Amino acid sequence: MERYQAIGAIETFGLVYVLEAADAMVKASDVEVIGYENTASGYISVIVQGETEACRTAVDAGVRAVEKMGTEVYSHVVIPGPHEDLRKIIDRYSLSVLLPEETSE
Template sequence: MNNYKALGLIETFGIVFVLEAADAMCKAADVDLIGFENVASGYISVLVRGDVGACKAAVESGIRAVKEMGSEVYSSLVIPSPHHDIEKIISRYSLETLNP
């Protein structure tokens, strides 16, 4: 059985806020930035991967950073043990896919 790392996700409005969230997430914990997705009409999601504790700390830090800038996080989530089929969705977000 494969050992899949946890996922941490934040969705907010606007590239400036999502960049601030991503920066805070990567600085707060030992996580890897998977990528981002412009969901619709300016809503953008950012994804990180790491162990469960790191993803929780990263998401909390990202939320705090967005709120400190005066915006709001519309959604956030940590998936401790994602099913392997989730990789099919994650690959769409991957920065490696965008910049081969």
């Protein structure tokens, strides 16, 4: 099983803010958005993967972007070398599961 070098996540309230965070994250560093989760209460998390320092840079940029919009980040984290069992959680919220590619005819 592939092991991520690092994962980073930001959780905030509202789609607009998490989109701004995700945009800032991928523009600031060499990371890939791998998933998101929208809870019933309106909190939304975005998850990225990449090198550890790239994830740190990305999460910092995402936090700054959300705060610049006048709201706060509920939580954020960078996990270097996550245990392979976290894959079960990551895959649950993966974009490939949530938004499968269309099959060509």
